[in-house]
Amino acid sequence: MEFFASIFAVLALLSSGTVAKSNSGEETNTIDQLYADAVTEGGNIVLYHGGDTPTSQNTLHDTFVKRFPKMNFTAVVDYSKYHNVRIDNQLETDTLVPDVVALQTLQDFTRWAKTGVLLPYKPANFSKIHSSLRDKNGAWLGYSIYQFSFAYNTTALDGLELPATPADLVDPRVPDNGINRMAFLKMSIHYALTHTR
Structure with a gap:
């Protein structure tokens, strides 16, 4: 409610x-x-x-x-x-x-x-x-927060260091079959890295 x-x-x-x-x-x-x-x-x-x-x-x-x-x-x-x-x-x-x-x-x-x-x-x-x-003047407010998470298949990483951050997921050394590389995930990482620093 x-x-x-x-x-x-x-x-x-x-x-x-x-x-x-x-x-x-x-x-x-x-x-x-x-x-x-x-x-x-x-x-x-x-x-x-x-x-x-x-x-x-x-x-x-x-x-x-x-x-x-x-x-x-x-x-x-x-x-x-x-x-x-x-x-x-x-x-x-x-x-x-x-x-x-x-x-x-x-x-x-x-x-x-x-x-x-x-x-x-x-x-x-x-x-x-x-x-x-929220906008300080009340023009808009957020009512829901969605969190992005990441998952990986440890057996597909072939001895690579386990990803510790979302940015690690786009490391070209990590095989595609070990990481869920959905487009929204890449976009979210890019946005977070370029707009939150």
Whole structure:
């Protein structure tokens, strides 16, 4: 339910009325108050969510609709790399569809924040979210963290030193049959090595 609280609090973005905030600028209305306000204002919300299949967020949709039955909630699921281009096009043509966006392409959120197209909003407990997982002004926040791990077949390494870090996995001396070299792993390692130092 914590995820739904975070996502649902964004409904206040749809409100043309006054949003109750604390001294920190964080939301102070309850979920039920936000729900009532959203219903009064039409009860429509569209979520663009990253995912592999159109049905991959059915559980999210069904749980949300069960908790907030007066809402007309539409979840559109597609790869993040397609949603971000779609959103850029909609921003360019002034035809923006989603009210809330949940993508894994975090660089899009920082880019959109810099151009001023995101409406800042700080849900309750926003200040408790680690600073690396949120925009300080409330333009975006991360709600899920995925960790990459690595595995290798020790018998296929032919006496080579065991990989100790993800960077060791791309060492050309390590045979392909000993390492899981999926493209996303290489991309993740490259990103981590070039953007986190």
